[in-house]
Amino acid sequence: MKNLLTDEQMSTLFYQMALMARAGIGDEEALLLLLEDAENGVQTGLENVRSGLAQGQALSQALGASGCFPPYALQMLRIGELAGRQEEVFAALANFYSRAHTLKQSIRQAVVYPVVMAVLIAVVFFVLVGRVMPVFSGVFDQLGLTLPPVAATLLGLGGVSQYLAGGLAGLLLLLAIILLGLYRSGKVREESLVREKSAECVARSRFSSSMALMLASGLPIDEAMEQAQTLLAGTVLSEPIDRCTQKVREGQSFPQAAASCQIYSALETGLLKAGFRAGMGERAMEELARRNQEQAEEQLNRFLSRFQFGLVLVLCAAVGLVLLSVMLPLIGVLAAIGG
Numbered sequence: 001m002k003n004l005l006t007d008e009q010m011s012t013l014f015y016q017m018a019l020m021a022r023a024g025i026g027d028e029e030a031l032l033l034l035l036e037d038a039e040n041g042v043q044t045g046l047e048n049v050r051s052g053l054a055q056g057q058a059l060s061q062a063l064g065a066s067g068c069f070p071p072y073a074l075q076m077l078r079i080g081e082l083a084g085r086q087e088e089v090f091a092a093l094a095n096f097y098s099r100a101h102t103l104k105q106s107i108r109q110a111v112v113y114p115v116v117m118a119v120l121i122a123v124v125f126f127v128l129v130g131r132v133m134p135v136f137s138g139v140f141d142q143l144g145l146t147l148p149p150v151a152a153t154l155l156g157l158g159g160v161s162q163y164l165a166g167g168l169a170g171l172l173l174l175l176a177i178i179l180l181g182l183y184r185s186g187k188v189r190e191e192s193l194v195r196e197k198s199a200e201c202v203a204r205s206r207f208s209s210s211m212a213l214m215l216a217s218g219l220p221i222d223e224a225m226e227q228a229q230t231l232l233a234g235t236v237l238s239e240p241i242d243r244c245t246q247k248v249r250e251g252q253s254f255p256q257a258a259a260s261c262q263i264y265s266a267l268e269t270g271l272l273k274a275g276f277r278a279g280m281g282e283r284a285m286e287e288l289a290r291r292n293q294e295q296a297e298e299q300l301n302r303f304l305s306r307f308q309f310g311l312v313l314v315l316c317a318a319v320g321l322v323l324l325s326v327m328l329p330l331i332g333v334l335a336a337i338g339g
Contacts, residue, residue: 005068007104009042011097014073018090028053042068059086072206073097075231079210082227083217092209099297106304113308117315198303201296203237204264205289212285221254237263254281264288 005013013034020030031050038046045068052062060077063069073093080089210231214224225245232241240261247257255273258264264272268288275284 003068004070005042005045007097007101009039010069010073011094011101013042014090014097015094018087018094021087021090027059072231075227076210079213079227079231083214083219085213085217088213088216092213099293103297103300106301113311198296198299199236201292201299203232203235205292205296206235207232207237207241207263208285208289208292212282212289215285216282222248225254268292 016034017027017030020033025033028050031046031053035043035046035050045066048066048068049059049062052065053059057065058078058081060074060081063077064074076089076093077086080086207228210228211224214227215221219227222245225241225248229238229241229245232238240263244254244257244261244263247260248254252260253276255269255276258272259269268291272281272284272288275281275287
């Protein structure tokens with residue numbers, strides 16, 4: 001199977017693996033059990049993974065060879081194998097991909113709602129222009145009256161509103177097509193919506209979570225930093241982590257190196273130092289991972305709320321212009337008859 005599993009599929013799969021790891025069931029036996037109820041799209045990939053395990057490959061290797069799993073999941077599994085914390089990694093990945101699935105559902109709702117509304121507004125406008133507006137012209141032709149100034153002004157405003165509504169309806173329809181195309185092609189993702197601060201929170205959460213796993217296993221700090229470098233390569237924290245790793249190699253303590261490279265905020269750095277002084281560095285890293293993940297989710301939800309609010313305002317303006325393009329000529333007709 002060449003395609004990646006969906007976030008929902010990966011969340012379910014890793015949750016099942018976490019349960020089986022907790023029960024003491026080995027990876028190969030666990031995959032045999034999962035294959036019994038696997039969907040057709042997942043079954044082929046799991047069979048390839050089981051085949052790789054039977055040949056003596058590590059789980060992360062077998063999963064990578066299947067082509068079904070993204071780099072982040074594979075690197076986290078390598079860290080779990082290295083640290084002897086596979087169960088915790090399975091649970092963390094299940095939670096991570098569950099949140100990713102929820103976020104994508106929110107993005108889908110934010111995209112589909114304005115698409116449907118924009119199409120409806122465009123259809124209503126073109127029906128009005130094609131069917132309703134000619135009726136007003138016929139009425140004035142039949143009346144054969146000279147329009148009073150009030151009626152002429154109202155009709156003029158109706159014409160302006162008609163052009164504005166037409167332009168806005170066309171723009172909304174074009175925007176709807178673009179948004180739908182981007183969503184279906186997979187280009188509307190979490191990474192394309194987050195701002196720099198949100199991206200930093202996500203990266204810090206991943207860094208803290210991976211470091212907590214490795215520190216809890218007793219892995220040397222310099223080796224843990226090297227694994228974290230690979231995990232966070234290409235992210236906004238890549239350069240600070242590289243510098244932090246170099247400082248740790250030169251003999252600085254991890255909290256001091258993290259503080260000098262500004263990986264965390266001042267408040268978070270204080271929490272980190274307190275944790276290491278108390279001999280509970282992994283607990284401090286877990287807490288930092290949780291806090292940064294909550295901050296990232298809060299900022300993403302705030303962005304989606306503002307995005308939806310802005311779209312509602314635009315749609316309301318379009319509806320108002322469409323109504324004006326009909327009501328003003330109607331008022332003009334009534335004024336002409338009354339005059």
